[in-house]
Amino acid sequence: VGELKQTVAGVSEDKATARSGEGEWCVKEVLSHLSGDDHALGMYEFKRFVEEDTPELGITPGVSYFGPEREKAPVPELVSTIEEQYGEIGTFLSGLNDEQLARKAHIAFLKETPVGEYPTLAQWSMAIINFHLPDHISQLRTLCQ
Numbered sequence: 001v002g003e004l005k006q007t008v009a010g011v012s013e014d015k016a017t018a019r020s021g022e023g024e025w026c027v028k029e030v031l032s033h034l035s036g037d038d039h040a041l042g043m044y045e046f047k048r049f050v051e052e053d054t055p056e057l058g059i060t061p062g063v064s065y066f067g068p069e070r071e072k073a074p075v076p077e078l079v080s081t082i083e084e085q086y087g088e089i090g091t092f093l094s095g096l097n098d099e100q101l102a103r104k105a106h107i108a109f110l111k112e113t114p115v116g117e118y119p120t121l122a123q124w125s126m127a128i129i130n131f132h133l134p135d136h137i138s139q140l141r142t143l144c145q
Contacts, residue, residue, distance in 0.1 A: 001079075001083045001086050001087075001126060001133075002081060003080065003134075003137055004079065004083075004133070004137050004140065005035075005079055005083070007137055007140045007141050007144060008027060008031070008075055008079060008140055009145060011017045011027055011030070011075055011144050013074065013075070014145075015027065015144065016075050017071065020143070025064060025066075025139070025143075026143065027075065027140060027143045027144060028066065028070060028075065028078060029064045029065075029066040030136050030139055030140055030143065031070075031075065031078040031079065031082065031140075032064050032065050032066040032067075032070040033054075033063070033065060033066070033136065034060070034082050034133070034136055035065065035070070035078060035081050035082055035085065036065060036085070037063075037065050042059070042128075043069040043085065043088055043089060043092070045057050045059065045105075046092060046093075046121070046125070048088060048105065049100075049103045049104070049105050049120075049121040049124070050096065050100050050103060050121065052105075054104050054105060054106055054118070055105045055106070056105070056106045056108075057105050057107045059107055059109065060109070061109050076104065081103055082140065086133075089125070089128075093121075096121070100121065101120060101121050101122040101125075102120050102121070102122065103120065103121050104118045104119065104120050104121075105118070105119065105121070105124065106118055107119060107124070110127075115127055140143075
């Protein structure tokens with residue numbers, strides 16, 4: 001998350017809401033996406049791996065959760081929300097044992113990926129931390145230039 005903070009540090013509010021083209025996301029929209037629905041980032045989904053037997057996670061890729069409230073929010077506030085959520089996820093994951101990290105969920109959109117549609121909690125966490133977040137940080141770098 002430190003890299004995310006550094007990437008958007010100093011970006012103006014005008015730049016944060018500017019779109020490079022039709023249908024393209026702006027900086028705030030990417031940050032909103034990383035915040036997830038109602039500032040939840042999917043903590044609920046992470047917990048479902050442990051609390052339910054192979055839960056069906058109805059995650060839809062490409063949803064930004066960007067609306068008027070988040071459009072008005074200052075960039076540092078959006079970043080702070082993401083930082084807090086990733087901290088909560090880290091705390092949650094660090095308290096789990098190997099058996100819990102090996103629990104699976106069904107995530108249909110991952111079917112054609114190396115992770116597959118039945119990832120373990122460890123695989124899902126690693127995908128979010130090592131692929132999803134860095135991919136959007138790269139996107140933000142481009143948008144902030």
